[in-house]
Amino acid sequence: MYTLKLETAAKARVVADDMILTKGVATAAGSKMLQGFESLFSSEALTRLENAGYGLCGKSRVGEFALDLMGETAFDGALVVDGVLKNGAAEVLSAKEADVALCLDVNGSCRRAAAQSGLISIKPTYGTVSRYGTVPVACSGETVSLMADSVEAVKKALAVVVGHDDKDGTSQSEALCDSVLKNDGTVKRVAVLKNMLVSIDADVKANIESAIEDLKKNGIEVEEIEGGNIAAAKVAWNILMCAEMCNNVSRYDGVKYGHRAQEFSNLDELYMNSRTEGFGSFLKTAIIFGSETLSTDNYMKVYDKALRTRRIIVDEFNKLFGEFDAVLMPAVSKSAYTVKDIENDKFMAFNENFYTAPASISGLPAVVSGGVQLVGKAFSENKLLTVAKLLAKEGK
Amino acid sequence: MNYETVIGLEVHVELATNSKIFCSCSAHSFGTDPNEHVCPACCGMPGMLPVVNKRVVDFGMKAGMMLNCDINRVTTFDKKSYYYPDLPAAYQTTQWFAPVAVNGLVEIETSKGKKGVRIKQIHMEEDAGKLVHDIREDTTHVDFNRTSVPLIEIVSQPDLSSAEEVEAYLERLKTLLRYAKVAECEMAHGTMRCDVNLSVRPEGSDKLGVRAEMKNMNSIEAIKRAIEYETARHIDAIENGTEVLRQETRRWDDIKGKSYAMRTKETAGDYRYFPDPNVMPVVIDDEWFDSVKDSLPEFPEVKREKYISLGLSEYDATRLADSIAIAECFEDAFKVCNNAKEAANWVISDVTRVLNAKGMTYEQLTLSGKALGELINLVLDSKVSRANAKKILDALFEDESLDPVKYAEENDLVMSNDTGLVDKVIAEVIASDPKAVADFKGGKEKAIMALFGKCMKQLKGNVDPQTLRTMLIEAINKL
Ligand SMILES: [Zn+2]
Numbered sequence: 001m002y003t004l005k006l007e008t009a010a011k012a013r014v015v016a017d018d019m020i021l022t023k024g025v026a027t028a029a030g031s032k033m034l035q036g037f038e039s040l041f042s043s044e045a046l047t048r049l050e051n052a053g054y055g056l057c058g059k060s061r062v063g064e065f066a067l068d069l070m071g072e073t074a075f076d077g078a079l080v081v082d083g084v085l086k087n088g089a090a091e092v093l094s095a096k097e098a099d100v101a102l103c104l105d106v107n108g109s110c111r112r113a114a115a116q117s118g119l120i121s122i123k124p125t126y127g128t129v130s131r132y133g134t135v136p137v138a139c140s141g142e143t144v145s146l147m148a149d150s151v152e153a154v155k156k157a158l159a160v161v162v163g164h165d166d167k168d169g170t171s172q173s174e175a176l177c178d179s180v181l182k183n184d185g186t187v188k189r190v191a192v193l194k195n196m197l198v199s200i201d202a203d204v205k206a207n208i209e210s211a212i213e214d215l216k217k218n219g220i221e222v223e224e225i226e227g228g229n230i231a232a233a234k235v236a237w238n239i240l241m242c243a244e245m246c247n248n249v250s251r252y253d254g255v256k257y258g259h260r261a262q263e264f265s266n267l268d269e270l271y272m273n274s275r276t277e278g279f280g281s282f283l284k285t286a287i288i289f290g291s292e293t294l295s296t297d298n299y300m301k302v303y304d305k306a307l308r309t310r311r312i313i314v315d316e317f318n319k320l321f322g323e324f325d326a327v328l329m330p331a332v333s334k335s336a337y338t339v340k341d342i343e344n345d346k347f348m349a350f351n352e353n354f355y356t357a358p359a360s361i362s363g364l365p366a367v368v369s370g371g372v373q374l375v376g377k378a379f380s381e382n383k384l385l386t387v388a389k390l391l392a393k394e395g396k
Numbered sequence: 397m398n399y400e401t402v403i404g405l406e407v408h409v410e411l412a413t414n415s416k417i418f419c420s421c422s423a424h425s426f427g428t429d430p431n432e433h434v435c436p437a438c439c440g441m442p443g444m445l446p447v448v449n450k451r452v453v454d455f456g457m458k459a460g461m462m463l464n465c466d467i468n469r470v471t472t473f474d475k476k477s478y479y480y481p482d483l484p485a486a487y488q489t490t491q492w493f494a495p496v497a498v499n500g501l502v503e504i505e506t507s508k509g510k511k512g513v514r515i516k517q518i519h520m521e522e523d524a525g526k527l528v529h530d531i532r533e534d535t536t537h538v539d540f541n542r543t544s545v546p547l548i549e550i551v552s553q554p555d556l557s558s559a560e561e562v563e564a565y566l567e568r569l570k571t572l573l574r575y576a577k578v579a580e581c582e583m584a585h586g587t588m589r590c591d592v593n594l595s596v597r598p599e600g601s602d603k604l605g606v607r608a609e610m611k612n613m614n615s616i617e618a619i620k621r622a623i624e625y626e627t628a629r630h631i632d633a634i635e636n637g638t639e640v641l642r643q644e645t646r647r648w649d650d651i652k653g654k655s656y657a658m659r660t661k662e663t664a665g666d667y668r669y670f671p672d673p674n675v676m677p678v679v680i681d682d683e684w685f686d687s688v689k690d691s692l693p694e695f696p697e698v699k700r701e702k703y704i705s706l707g708l709s710e711y712d713a714t715r716l717a718d719s720i721a722i723a724e725c726f727e728d729a730f731k732v733c734n735n736a737k738e739a740a741n742w743v744i745s746d747v748t749r750v751l752n753a754k755g756m757t758y759e760q761l762t763l764s765g766k767a768l769g770e771l772i773n774l775v776l777d778s779k780v781s782r783a784n785a786k787k788i789l790d791a792l793f794e795d796e797s798l799d800p801v802k803y804a805e806e807n808d809l810v811m812s813n814d815t816g817l818v819d820k821v822i823a824e825v826i827a828s829d830p831k832a833v834a835d836f837k838g839g840k841e842k843a844i845m846a847l848f849g850k851c852m853k854q855l856k857g858n859v860d861p862q863t864l865r866t867m868l869i870e871a872i873n874k875l
Contacts, residue, residue: 167447169675169676247487247670257441
């Protein structure tokens with residue numbers, strides 16, 4: 001579960017996934033390229049938690065640059081329990097070795113982990129938690145997220161990490177960050193998007209149905225509606241995410257830090273050999289895809305269209321939030337991913353993110369609780385946490 | 397057949413902000429030890445996020461306004477990807493989609509008269525680092541001091557047609573950007589660099605010829621030579637078929653006086669531009685726009701006219717207005733002494749003399765115009781002789797905070813009003829050199845100079861030369 005376990009005397013323990021930079025403690029981001037890399041500074045979110053009395057109890061495993069389904073692309077192998085893929089941070093939490101996990105949600109892996117492990121996770125509104133000190137992958141959507149086994153634990157940590165940061169140019173104003181903790185948490189109506197319910201197995205379907213029942217029991221109106229273009233988020237996010245990732249990992253070239261090939265006879269070979277050896281095959285495929293979408297020939301045809309799609313999705317969500325307090329959808333298609341699943345489809349992550357991409361691409365907040373996901377209006381974390389509380393297993 | 401040369405310039409100018417464009421490291425990279433001004437951000441380490449230096453946008457806007465551009469009220473930063481060891485993040489943050497300024501116009505004047513040069517755009521971007529090759533070790537080192545130092549790139553339309561015009565254009569850019577105090581524009585320091593795009597076509601044709609691009613030119617003289625050479629090479633190729641012209645990047649070897657085609661890789665060239673998601677679009681509201689607009693200096697032409705109306709000659713007015721540092725020194729001195737001709741003379745001849753002696757440019761002038769004005773007043777009030785005033789000027793150059801009045805008093809440079817003292821010195825000098833006195837009386841006019849010099853020396857120069865001369869001749873004649 002860990003890349004490194006640490007001792008802490010603090011009462012509240014935080015495990016940071018290996019996308020969160022930690023001064024003096026290695027951060028590899030699941031990649032051979034960064035094996036042994038030590039950052040000169042720590043993530044702002046972690047620093048805030050430490051200043052609030054949390055103690056770092058370890059770094060948890062992630063897939064290469066947190067792009068994959070469930071850690072299967074980590075350079076030193078996947079975390080597998082009885083043939084099932086497991087997320088490092090979720091395992092640490094389930095073993096009660098940490099009170100909260102700090103993760104970078106790039107492609108939904110932490111939300112999938114929470115959904116399959118019966119945990120609570122929140123991906124706050126984009127820009128409300130500083131991304132300073134996180135390994136950059138898909139900067140336009142990735143968000144520092146929290147995971148824990150109770151809504152209270154998530155809420156407590158959220159209050160600490162949310163806030164404006166001058167070191168992050170995309171950071172929201174102090175007033176807007178503050179509103180995350182203050183906005184009204186009353187929930188009256190929730191929408192279920194029919195076209196987001198496709199391809200789910202019986203377990204996930206059961207989770208959705210039980211969630212709807214729980215909401216209704218609590219006097220919340222639930223309405224099933226068509227989801228429109230929100231279902232197109234996956235395709236658009238895969239384009240944006242891979243393009244930004246491709247650009248962000250270009251800096252790992254063997255020149256300054258990270259893995260450097262032993263054999264090379266000129267600069268081009270230094271680049272090529274270092275990157276060939278340092279990156280895994282899943283990432284390389286994503287790099288080539290991302291690079292293609294940004295080429296002069298494809299930019300307008302592909303990348304620009306993905307940017308337009310993002311705006312359409314944000315607009316559609318905002319229209320929904322005129323009527324509803326939150327939107328209910330699955331976070332995963334099935335209750336567990338097996339090693340076999342990945343053997344059958346190495347790129348399952350780029351399909352399975354059908355459920356997580358809408359919140360990633362739009363920057364909207366999302367919680368996972370009771371095995372289902374709710375997406376809310378920007379800065380409406382309190383509403384999402386209200387629902388999360390109703391749906392949490394602990395709450396029943 | 398007659399040919400015309402068609403030239404467009406891409407001019408890179410380092411902005412004179414204190415800190416770099418996206419981090420707080422010092423932007424003064426010239427003459428520092430390698431990697432002295434670096435941080436994880438400008439070294440491309442993961443986890444650092446760019447935060448736009450507002451001063452850079454101020455300067456970018458100012459430059460745009462000086463060159464008569466339209467300012468984009470929403471201006472964005474984009475990433476340009478390529479691999480090179482001096483580019484630590486493997487991308488350069490630049491402006492591709494919405495540059496800060498577009499559609500400008502710069503007026504130049506050459507022997508053929510006045511002409512407008514259109515500016516396509518001005519964009520802000522970060523500079524790259526430097527590679528230093530160590531021949532002894534056969535290794536290459538990377539210096540990131542210059543990485544992320546803010547630049548603007550001024551892209552002209554292909555409106556220039558000769559080396560003379562290019563020189564006039566570059567000089568005009570220098571003058572205007574220095575007037576706005578946004579850049580040093582010193583090619584020798586690398587704070588101004590130039591890419592020259594050149595093609596040749598038959599005169600009167602409206603089709604552009606095959607274009608050659610010469611990158612990173614760093615002296616006006618070299619640019620002029622390269623333009624002459626390239627023009628001749630193109631005409632030769634067109635007329636005599638000496639070679640097939642190709643659109644290519646060429647390197648100018650100024651020592652050999654030749655240009656060479658640079659080796660290009662087949663794969664090169666796709667920079668994969670896209671908007672930088674970490675830098676929010678910069679929105680320039682009216683308040684910001686107006687504050688920058690209000691901070692613009694008078695244009696050189698306005699100053700020139702003003703100086704002429706003060707009674708200066710056109711030549712002097714032009715010389716003063718050519719450099720903002722000189723113009724400001726003159727204006728400050730004039731404010732104090734209220735004598736435009738005196739102030740102009742002092743700035744044009746004496747200040748320039750000291751600058752030349754020190755090997756300094758006008759832009760390096762730190763002399764306070766106010767102090768110069770006070771010094772001029774001392775001369776005009778006959779408190780200090782011109783010769784001694786020049787000594788005080790030298791001292792002012794050494795210490796900008798010096799008070800000329802105090803300095804004159806403390807160093808015994810104040811003119812003597814005591815004619816008794818002058819009479820006494822004259823009497824002594826005449827008595828000590830009867831031969832010179834006799835020579836003068838015998839008609840050798842030059843002989844007075846020796847006597848005059850001796851008197852001046854004894855009086856430490858603190859006497860008006862004209863008065864001394866008159867008194868000396870009177871005294872001799874009385875003998
Ligand atoms: Zn820096």
